[in-house]
Amino acid sequence: MQPDNLNILKVLWRKGTSQAMRINPALDPSTLKLMDLELGDWLLFANNFARFIPFFPADTSKVTIDNWQLFFNDLLEEGNLPEKGTFAYAKLLQSIHDKLEFFEQQGSLKPQLTLLVAFLKLLENSSHSLNNLTKRHLDFYYKKILRFSKLAAVPDSAFLVIESGKGTKPILTKGTTFDGGVDANGKKRTYSLEYDFIPNLAQVSQLKNRYIDFNRKKIKVSQIANSLDGRGERFIDENHGWWPFGHPLANANYPELQDASFGFGISLASLWASADSDKYLSFLFTFKKNLPFSGTASDIHQLFSVEYTGEKGWVSLSPSAHPEKDNFKSSISGKQLKIVFFVGKSQPAIVDQQEKIHGNIKGKGAPLIWFDILCNSTKAFQWIKGIGETPLQNLSIHTSYSNINTPIIESDLGVLNPEKPFQPFGSIPKKGSSFYVKYPEWEKKNPKKVTLSGKWANTPEDFKEWYYSYRDMGNQYLSKDNYFSQHFVANASLDQPIKSFLLQPTGFRAPLLESKIIVNPDPDNLIVKSNNHFKASLSLKEDQGWKAKLAEVVLFEEDGDGFKTSFDILPEGGSSHLELKEGIKITLLQSFLSEMYPRIYALAMSSDQPETPIPNEPYIPLLENMLVTYETEEQFNFNSSNELDLQLFVRDDFGWYEENKNSKTALAHTPDNELYAFPVSQSAGEMFIGISGLVPFEQLSLLIQVLEGSENPSQNMGGEEEGLKWSVLAGNYWLELKREHIISDQTDNMLKSGIITFSLPEESFSSHERMDKALVWIKVSSTKVFNATSRVMGVYAQAIEVVLVDNENELSHLKEGLPAQSINKMITRKAGVKGVSQPYNSFGGKAAEQDNQFYIRVSERLRHKNRAVSLWDIEHLVLQTFPQVYKVKCLNHTCSSSFLSPGHLMVLVIPDTINKNVYDIFQPTFSAAKLNEIASFLAEKAAPRLAIKVINPLYEEVRVRLQVTFYPGLDKAFFMNQLEKDIINYLSPWTSGEKLAIDFNSHFNKSSLVYFIEKLSYVDFIQEPRIFRNNVEMGKNILPSSPMHVLVAAKSHDISVYAPISD
Structure with a gap:
């Protein structure tokens, strides 16, 4: 947003008010002293005054010997008295102080000077009383007349972890005290429990997390959440902390986590x-x-x-x-x-x-x-x-x-070895000969298709030719002449029977030579008329016996130079599978004519005709191998309420569980009864806390210690609807905890440290397999980005909060908190309590208000009268009520879209960054929750019709681009990095963590930056300096865009080494 009129809005170009600007020396009574002379001042005054008083000797002579400065010779030297307030005067006072200390230690100061010094020291009491008059008057007016009082000290609190022993179950009642050591005065500190607490044996055993980055399309997981890499690597810095919901980062501070x-x-x-x-x-x-x-x-x-x-x-x-x-x-x-x-x-x-x-x-x-x-x-x-x-x-x-080549094969004669060639129908295969194929796996399955295949060995090239001599004689008598004559056929011109030639001496030789008869090329009485002659049936065993599934299949199928057999068996009659528990029966439908071979062979051998064909020996089926192939198909309906033979399991990096329709239906807390293949959460981040030792009906007190301020303030955790959700694993599914299950929660969506007390439902203790079944699992989930919550330092069970008891102790420890492990025992030992530990410093303590703080607060109160009317009122109210605010600036008549908007007020706040956890030190901001808190506070103090909005400043990055030449002999890589650091420190000095220098009216001149760089001890000269604000190059003067903007250094700058162009 650009200003509407810069001339009208000059009033808005203010620097705002900081905490340091509240300090007005005029408010400190000690700045005005009615008697501001101290011992050294009196001695110098007396010495200087003694110069004008003559000294007369004791014999009453009226002759002046000298002046009374002789009286001070032991303390003071002769010389001109320097002007008060100068360095020489201060040095002279220090010299007098040193001499008095020396004389006091030695006891050698002359009596007359001793009396004077004693008198002057006694005079200090009166001086103090006189100088304190202003303070007494101010205290009387503030405390007696206006009835203001200084804010009392706020006692600190500490989180303790109780370790219970087995056996006796202790009860820590309200008022139970713990030993906090002794204060600076040697007096014992006592911390007291302010509620009843019953410790148990519950402990945090495991911490895991998973983060879904919807923008980067990543899912990261940590098996050990409280470690550097999610796998157990220790943190280099104990105060590093870890992101409770994981993270998608990959840098030195946060190594990349495992892919889920x-x-x-x-x-x-x-x-x-x-x-x-x-x-x-x-x-x-x-x-x-x-x-x-x-x-x-x-x-x-x-x-x-x-x-x-x-x-x-x-x-x-x-x-x-x-x-x-x-x-x-x-x-x-x-x-x-x-x-x-x-x-x-x-x-x-x-x-x-x-x-x-x-x-x-x-x-x-x-x-x-x-x-x-x-x-x-x-x-x-x-x-x-x-x-x-x-x-x-x-x-x-x-x-x-x-390719199953080891089925169980049995013939009518016994078991066959399928790994060697075998005769499936025996050595004399005849009609009805059978063999059986079984496979043990069929008993566990329901095949829908079976394919049997095999390669036949020693087969003839052509079964028709091989069995040429095997004829169907019909009604003829099988004789030598009939057998012989059936192989020939008469020529068309022949008018006599073929057998008549057998009566001649030459037999068939002459007719064959004369072509009166020829060999029959296609006899119609062949028994084996083709390679498809031999067939078998395939049967399956049913209740009534073997039933043919394939009534007729060809045994020999041509396969290159040989023969194979292959047939498929499929279910019939709408059945979905085959019943194969008893195997498959293959039965021959024809004989291989082994029974015929001896007779025709004898006839052929007894024939006196040399042309008589000799029959081939019948083929004995020999399988080189038998391969079995089968298929199964099963259908499962996940919506069926019937128990399925199939079990569906799902798993992630933390465990597995069964997805079961009936189980989900039986559980009231499942979001739906549908089955899912992957257990993917709708949340962005999840942290899983595994608790051991917890039994039903016991309460669980968890301390979650966070690194407050480490969250990204731009990410608002929102209210109850958008905040963290707590669940417990109950029967493999997450049960969201209701309000009655979370007794108390101090963590404010894990933005601050605190104790969460649970009363878990009975379902929490039901059996499960999804995660370690020996533990009770609690899940906290977030829909925000990983850095919307603070980093976690630790999670502890059996946590209590104790408060310092007012025993008039010395309270200097309140400034930094009581160090960790200072409280490690009870004042009075309790049976069943094995140990006490204090894992972190105490917190929340505040020392009593000092006089200077009291005067500032009351003087401001008298001016703004606890009402937010003017800009001064608003800024000082915010600074007083919220000490974590370093600087505040009010823009009157301003809204988010205009600087000329009556009835609107914009308040810009900058946090204190010194020794604080800040998400981005370059652009420090408050969280949305804190901004809302400040706005709510001001709304109670301001006019009801005034629209107040509290925001963080709008930061504008300033980036420098230049070429530099360093002095010869310097390490260029190192000093380029050093130059970048020095530029950042010049533009944003607060990034060093030691200064608070953020200015609402920040601006600078390009020449001043160039002068600064050229004065650095390692820089020879620079070339082509250019300055960019939000990636837009600027001229000589670099100003913020509007009163709402603050100039800050970019985190990196474009610095290169100057390379001169050679001629």
Whole structure:
């Protein structure tokens, strides 16, 4: 906001009023002395006066020998008396004082001078009484007439931590006293408890936190919140403190915290799988609404990690580590998220949970698969939030188990070894011969599809040719002649039967040569007419016995140079799965003609015709291997009230728990009964306090010690609705504590140190797995940024507050507080109290008002009459009531948008920064709560129609850009840094922590800054100095934009070493 008219508003360009400006020397009675001569002054006066008094000897001679200055020869030397108030005069007074001290120690001062000095010292009593007349008059008027009195001392308080012993349960009644040591006078300090307190064995065992940065898209977590890095590293400075809700920072003071991770787990008995197969597992999640993000399969592979219960421990996988396969591809679309991963035969089996190798058994102990996302990117943050905030509806688990080469195979004759070639139908395969395929895992699963495949060994190239000699003779008698003649066929011109040639001496030789007969190329009586001749049926065992599921399947399918067999079995009649507990029965539908072979072989061998074909030995089926592949698919409805075989677990960095519809329904404090995959909070920050030793119905007294003033004042914690929320873990879900559960809270949303007393509900002690089950867990959550609250120094259980008892003690300790550990025992020991400790300094004490403070306060009170009328009144009321305010400035007729706004008043306040915790020392500000407190105070003192607004100044950064040349031989890197520090100290001297120099009317000239820099001992000269205010280059005079602005140094400046341009 720019001023409307700078000429009219000159009155607003004021410096304001500081605490130091309240001190008026005229208000101090000691500044006016009615008798201001002291012992040295009297002696010098007497010596100077004695110069004019003649000295006559004792013989009554009227002849003057000298003057009376001889009387002071031992104390004073001859010379001119310097003017009072000069350095020479002060030096002379000090010389007289030193000589008197010497004579007093030696006892060698002459008697006449001793009498004079004694008289002058006695005269000091009268001088003091006379000089005190002004003070007595002022005290009489202020205290007797106006009835003002000095403010009494405020006793300090201290937080103590009580350690209880086992056994007797003590009761500390109101008035119980504690030993605070002795004061400066050797008198014992006593601190008293002002309420009844019953200590117990509760202790703070663990502190954790998690912070969600919605702007940077990060989630950070600390397993040990009260440590530098969140993992246990000790603080270098014990007064460093830690952010209670974590932080997203990454610097030397606050190293980067760990990225948070979230996961969900699926536990299901049917997931058990041996290492005999290559396994594809597909998990298709359907949510109740569209997921608020999009992605690809590669995103799923990149973000998710998978681990399952293996034979020797947890086995980690990546969803991307598998070859592509139809229907087994990760995807995301709308409401659905499909995650597919692959477990090869070389990897361990998926087994049931075992406590020794997998840790605590989760749920029923069935195989467990975890899906986790580490929040280490913006995309991961979006997915975690999206999945965690969208309720689940269904889950479809589709699995494929392939390349199983070790099934249990039995023939009609016994068990076969599938790892070697075997004859599945025996050595004489005939119609009805069978073999059985079983797989133990089928007993735990419900396959929806089974594929059996195998490679046949030693097969003929063509079964039709191989079985060419095997004929269906029909009604003919199988004889030597019939067997032989069926292999030939007559030429079209032949008019006699083929068998007639057998009666001739040459048999079929001559007709074949004469082409009267030819070999039959396509006999119609072949038994094996093609490679598809041999068939089998596949049956499954049902209640009524074996029932064919595939009535007829071809055994031999061409596969390159050989043959294979492969067939799929699917459920029928609307059934969702196959019943395979008894395995699969494969039955031959034809014989392989082993029974026919001896007869036709004998006929062929007995034939005297050389052209008689010799039949091939029938093929005996020999499988090189038998591979089993099967698939399962199961559907689960998360909205069902029926108990599911599947268990859904969710976890974060602190633990896990089961998401169960019935369990959530049974709990009254769950926000809804929906199931979620990730336990993501809606709060920005969470701190978790693990309490041990607490039993039901006991109260918990927690001390939270904070570094007051370390919060970001621009972040207002707000009222009750926006403040911190306290919850307790009850049955794996957080139960928000109501007012009746929080008996008292002194912390003001953790902006100041104090004790919180809880009376936790019974649900707090119910069993849970979400965090360490041995502890009672309390959570405090915030919707604000991490630095909206103060940094925490410590959290202690069994805390009490004690107050100093007025025993007329010396109270010098009130200025800095009683040091920590000064109170370590009770005045009277109490059974059951094992120890007492004071972890931090006492606080809240205030020494009795001194005379000078009293006179300032009363004189101001007489002027403003406790009413905020003029600017002077308002500024002095604020400074008196709020000593933490260093400077205040009132802008009358001013609002946030105009400097010409009658009826409005703007009050700007600057905090005291010396030895104080300030969030930003460059731009010190008050918190919104403190500003509101000041505004409320002024509203009670001002006219009701006056609109008062109290704000922090508007700071404008001044940044310097220049080139510098240092004197030869100096370390350029070091002195560049030193120059930046000196510029900052010049522009903002208060940043050193030793000065209070913030000025509302701050301005400077560019030449003065240049002069300052060039006078530095290490600077030779500078080039091209430029000054920027809020990134806008300024001219010679640098002024604030308006009376509401204050110029401050930027935290860094553009300084470079001058490099001359060579010709």
